[in-house]
Amino acid sequence: MEVFVHLPPSMRTPDKLPKLMLVMLDIPDGLPGIAVDMADVPAPQGIHDYRAIGDRWLAAGHAVWMDVPSLVIPYERNLVLNPNHPNMGSVVVSAVVPFVYDQRMGH
Numbered sequence: 165m166e167v168f169v170h171l172p173p174s175m176r177t178p179d180k181l182p183k184l185m186l187v188m189l190d191i192p193d194g195l196p197g198i199a200v201d202m203a204d205v206p207a208p209q210g211i212h213d214y215r216a217i218g219d220r221w222l223a224a225g226h227a228v229w230m231d232v233p234s235l236v237i238p239y240e241r242n243l244v245l246n247p248n249h250p251n252m253g254s255v256v257v258s259a260v261v262p263f264v265y266d267q268r269m270g271h
Contacts, residue, residue, distance in 0.1 A: 168265075169236050184263035189245075190256045196249075197229035222246055228255065 167184065168176070175181065198221070214235065221230050221244075228249045234240035246252065 178265075181265055186259075186261050186263045187257060188259040188261075190258045191229060192254050195228045195251055195254060197227045197231065199231040200233065202233045218244060222248070225249060228252055 167182070171182075200217075218230070218232075221227070225246065225248065228246055228251050230244045230246075232242050232244060234242055245255065
């Protein structure tokens with residue numbers, strides 16, 4: 165959904181939806197990470213403010229993962245990974261499968 169809602173309406177048709185892959189990861193217990201609660205985040209004025217929060221987290225380099233609330237689906241969470249973290253090599257891709265859009269999307 166995070167990708168879908170940011171597509172221009174002209175791309176939200178079955179023949180124009182981007183081909184995506186669903187990647188499943190095994191993240192070992194104990195890897196450093198943080199969970200962000202929206203109550204702890206100042207009310208941003210736009211998407212660029214949220215990106216700035218992520219940029220600061222990435223630059224700090226303290227955590228492999230950051231669990232953040234979805235801006236699209238209430239109560240849903242997204243996991244953001246820091247590819248530059250020295251422990252990132254411990255994260256293992258366990259499966260990669262094509263993402264299948266629900267047929268109701270794109271109509």
